Amino acid sequence: MKKTHLALALAVAAPVAFAAPSTEDMWNTIQQQQLEIERLKAQAAQTDAKVEATASAFESSNSGDWMSRTSIGGYGEHHFNHFEDKDDEVDAHRFVLFVGHQFSDTLRFFSELEVEHGLVEDTADGSGPGELELEQALIQWDFAANHSLTLGQFLIPVGILNETHEPDTFYGTERNNVEAQIVPATWWETGAMVGGEILPGLSYNVAVHSGLKTPVTGSSTLLVRSGRQKSAKATAEDLAFTGRLKYTGIAGLELATTYQQQQDVTQGGIPGEDTAGSLWEAHARYTIAGLTLTALAAEWDIDGATAKALGRDQQKGAYVEASYKITPKLGIFVRQSEWDNNAGSSADTEVEQLDVGINYWLHERVVLKADIVNHKPPSTTSSDNDGFNLGLGWSF
Amino acid sequence: MRILKSSCALGSLSSLFSRLGLARSPRAAVLAFLCCLLLPVSVMARGTYLTVPEFVSSTFRGSEPPLKTLWLSGELQQRLHKVFGHPYKSLRLRYWQQDAKSAWVLEEIGKELPITLGVVVNGASIEQIRILTYRESRGGEVRHPFFTEQFEGAQLGADDTLDRQIDGITGATLSVRAVTRVAEAALVLAAAVADKDAVQ
Known part of the structure; x- marks a missing residue:
């Protein structure tokens, strides 16, 4: 009953409360609504334009300014070395900062400043534990679309480690001894270098630069590693020439060879003696499905009676390495190395070393390392460097 | 060497070669000569290889679809962050999008400077990836x-x-x-667009 009464009441009241508007009223309402729609559309377009402008301003706010053209990076590594025949060590082995600046699309600056072994002590005889070193300070100019000229202090284009030695890029806590003792990495000089790509995947470097100055007395006489002057008031009487060809035209493959000629590795240190030197290095590396195989060989030939008498007219070494990434974070490796800085001698002077270990990447640029070293010195040497190493490294 | 010394400029060259020891080292001289020969043969190592209009035009064979905008909302930005x-x-x-094919221009820093890449995604797979501008020194x-072809047909896997x-x-x-990260990002973005289109 109640529903019936309510329906009747509505039916009577409806024509009074909701009388149909006239056609004119409806036309006016439609026109007003159309105006409102146009106004809202314009407002929405204005809002879109403001948002776009804000986004564009935000995205371009950092481009082209000094900060965006200046880069800072670096790398570092801490080592723990356990030796069977001597005291264990912990070492803040390297702490490196890179600073670079892009002056223009074709002109840039790059530098690398390094503290080695944690402490640079100002001692009278220079016997402090560490070193503060300027490893690179160069200007690079793209003088043509595919070629650049590098002027200043640069890393010699030789081997694998010399130019790329951030700790997250290689296996083993310590850098391999063949490249350290024979190449000798890390090695930089001052001069001029042209480099570029001549065919897809085939690149070249040609450089004229300062040379080695090896000691001419003592146990380090004519040792190439001891001859690095590090561009520190370096004697530049005798320059050196380096050329490298590198092929990386197949994914995962690198083939490279370097040749260097030095007129006098002692910079005239042995009067009346021709101590010209030449270095030849070649390496191959192939990576497929997590497996990487590497082989590298290097050899110095040094002229002169002194070098021949010491057996240092030939200094050479080689290593082979196999590594496998079990997961993107975990890799294992084994490396067999042989090197001899007295290879011209008839005595047994060759050193062998077997390294086995793992890398675990906490991040793709932060790595933990552990490896075991089986060091086999020449038969005339009583002690060896067997032991194990732990390392922590990073780059950014 | 006597012939070289007969002219002043060539004499200097001779002196330099002698100073470098090249005169006594046939292997070094041959390597230097080969490098000099190869210098004029050029392909670009650093610079712009393809402009954005060229990339879009080649992707859609001249019938360029209208440019669209995808705002990187919270969830999408989080996936890109990862x-x-x-x-x-x-x-x-x-x-740019035409049917199931979309083309993206993205940038990512290698070591120091941004690399600009163009990625074409068709459905859920990468059809093509091109380096538009390379600025790094190495x-x-x-x-x-030989490198970019490895990405063709790649899809998103886990994570x-x-x-x-x-x-x-x-x-x-x-x-x-x-380059790998940009390929993954393009697939994430194309999937986000596909989801958005499905809802609409």
């Missing part, structure tokens, strides 16, 4: 087809990573990583 390992610098991205080999192994280039590790 792919790149850092927040992506843009608030929105422009892209690692430019990533622009070559927004590619469903396949990409073989790297020695000495170009950081550039290889940058």
